[in-house]
Amino acid sequence: MKRATDLASRLRAGVKALAAIAALAVALFIGQAVFSSLADDYGFHPKKNAQAWASLTPRYADSAVCEGCHEGEYASTSSGAHRSIACESCHGPQTAHATEDAPATDLANEELCVRCHEAVVGRPAAFPQQDVVAHFYEWSCSQCHDPHSALAFGPPPVPHPLDKLPECRVCHGAEGMKTAPASHVFGSSDICLTCHRVPEGN
Amino acid sequence: MKLSRRRILKTGAALASAALGANLLSRAPALGGSGSQAPEPATAYDWTKHDWAFAVDTTKCIGCGLCLQACKLENNVPRSPEYNRTWVERHTTTEDRKLVVDSPEGGIEGFPAQPPVNGSKVTKSFFVPRLCNQCENPPCVAVCPVSATYKTKDGVVLVDQKRCIGCGYCVVACPYGARYLVPRGDRTPTGNPGVADKCTWCYHRITRGLAPACVEVCPVQARIFGDQRDPESPVSKTLATKRVQVLKPELGTKPRVYYIGLETDVRQ
Numbered sequence: 496m497k498r499a500t501d502l503a504s505r506l507r508a509g510v511k512a513l514a515a516i517a518a519l520a521v522a523l524f525i526g527q528a529v530f531s532s533l534a535d536d537y538g539f540h541p542k543k544n545a546q547a548w549a550s551l552t553p554r555y556a557d558s559a560v561c562e563g564c565h566e567g568e569y570a571s572t573s574s575g576a577h578r579s580i581a582c583e584s585c586h587g588p589q590t591a592h593a594t595e596d597a598p599a600t601d602l603a604n605e606e607l608c609v610r611c612h613e614a615v616v617g618r619p620a621a622f623p624q625q626d627v628v629a630h631f632y633e634w635s636c637s638q639c640h641d642p643h644s645a646l647a648f649g650p651p652p653v654p655h656p657l658d659k660l661p662e663c664r665v666c667h668g669a670e671g672m673k674t675a676p677a678s679h680v681f682g683s684s685d686i687c688l689t690c691h692r693v694p695e696g697n
Numbered sequence: 698m699k700l701s702r703r704r705i706l707k708t709g710a711a712l713a714s715a716a717l718g719a720n721l722l723s724r725a726p727a728l729g730g731s732g733s734q735a736p737e738p739a740t741a742y743d744w745t746k747h748d749w750a751f752a753v754d755t756t757k758c759i760g761c762g763l764c765l766q767a768c769k770l771e772n773n774v775p776r777s778p779e780y781n782r783t784w785v786e787r788h789t790t791t792e793d794r795k796l797v798v799d800s801p802e803g804g805i806e807g808f809p810a811q812p813p814v815n816g817s818k819v820t821k822s823f824f825v826p827r828l829c830n831q832c833e834n835p836p837c838v839a840v841c842p843v844s845a846t847y848k849t850k851d852g853v854v855l856v857d858q859k860r861c862i863g864c865g866y867c868v869v870a871c872p873y874g875a876r877y878l879v880p881r882g883d884r885t886p887t888g889n890p891g892v893a894d895k896c897t898w899c900y901h902r903i904t905r906g907l908a909p910a911c912v913e914v915c916p917v918q919a920r921i922f923g924d925q926r927d928p929e930s931p932v933s934k935t936l937a938t939k940r941v942q943v944l945k946p947e948l949g950t951k952p953r954v955y956y957i958g959l960e961t962d963v964r965q
Contacts, residue, residue, distance in 0.1 A: 551901035584914040617822035
């Protein structure tokens with residue numbers, strides 16, 4: 496009799512234990528469901544905030560967008576030494592211009608030419624750089640260089656008042672626009688002027 | 698007695714879930730509202746399918762500063778020179794083995810032709826673009842007391858600027874100086890003054906398949922970006938073929954920004 500009671504009470508205890516485990520499992524299941532949705536907000540990776548960041552609007556469009564209307568400039572740029580430069584590197588952010596037909600806020604100007612091509616200590620030696628003071632006189636860059644293709648198309652007719660021009664070799668030296676034959680010696684302008692005369696009327 | 702205890706537990710659990718559920722519901726509209734102006738939210742984007750990385754080629758950088766300009770325009774970064782998500786330094790070594798680092802206004806207007814070396818002869822000099830390293834093991838996330846800053850699953854460290862309390866711990870914890878507090882009166886991209894801000898690798902661009910603004914405008918491809926899961930991406934090709942280093946490897950932060958052509962002094 497005592498044994499039977501013992502067994503019965505043990506059974507009851509076992510059932511209670513099982514019920515407790517089951518209740519715990521259900522609670523964990525619910526808790527997990529609730530907390531995993533909370534994890535979107537409060538977990539290690541708050542997904543909703545990341546989505547808020549992702550939904551900001553880009554201001555820089557992409558060169559592919561520019562190509563849609565400005566084919567000529569795009570083709571000219573992609574054929575020359577400036578081919579790896581995005582349109583918006585020089586022209587500034589254009590999403591508003593491309594999507595809402597807002598006027599282009601064009602940042603391009605000739606200070607940008609200097610910004611990249613001025614000789615600055617620290618630039619890779621192979622990068623094309625100019626001593627801006629010696630190279631540039633009183634014209635704008637675009638009078639001789641096309642900013643898209645990066646090609647020099649030769650200078651316009653140049654008046655030659657010597658007091659307002661750089662040294663002869665800047666234009667007529669080995670890397671100049673109108674190069675003198677290689678047999679020439681390039682020194683100061685005085686050397687040139689021993690044989691050459693300044694064109695008349697200038 | 699046992700039954701009543703169980704009832705108490707059950708009731709408690711139900712109440713707790715109800716309270717948490719209500720909290721979740723009340724929280725949802727506020728967050729949903731913050732990004733509602735976007736014309737094409739990146740809904741199809743799955744952050745478990747990407748693994749972003751960044752490479753910087755210091756042998757190519759010309760210090761033009763277009764990256765800073767683009768970053769500030771793209772991300773509403775305050776124009777004052779002390780607030781930057783990215784910046785460029787020039788590291789110059791002189792004949793007498795002195796190291797001179799200059800970064801006028803972060804380099805946003807480019808650099809003067811000569812570094813400030815007082816007439817000493819320069820033996821080497823190069824530019825180092827800097828930005829958040831989006832560490833695999835970020836100290837800024839570890840110190841945030843309100844868990845406002847976190848790692849995304851695609852490898853970017855972001856700030857929930859609605860949770861951020863602007864205490865500045867993350868700003869001092871970052872070994873790379875990549876963070877700043879938005880000045881009072883100014884606004885962050887997600888709209889709050891006074892909180893922490895940092896480079897997001899233009900999260901709104903990369904999730905749409907665009908490059909970060911600084912990468913887009915870099916005229917010499919000194920900044921390289923892409924998905925490491927795509928073997929054809931520019932960054933995968935760079936990491937596969939070039940010898941790279943990270944900044945301050947001894948700290949164990951595991952940066953995701955890799956540098957080509959660094960000097961020892963820069964790395965540490």
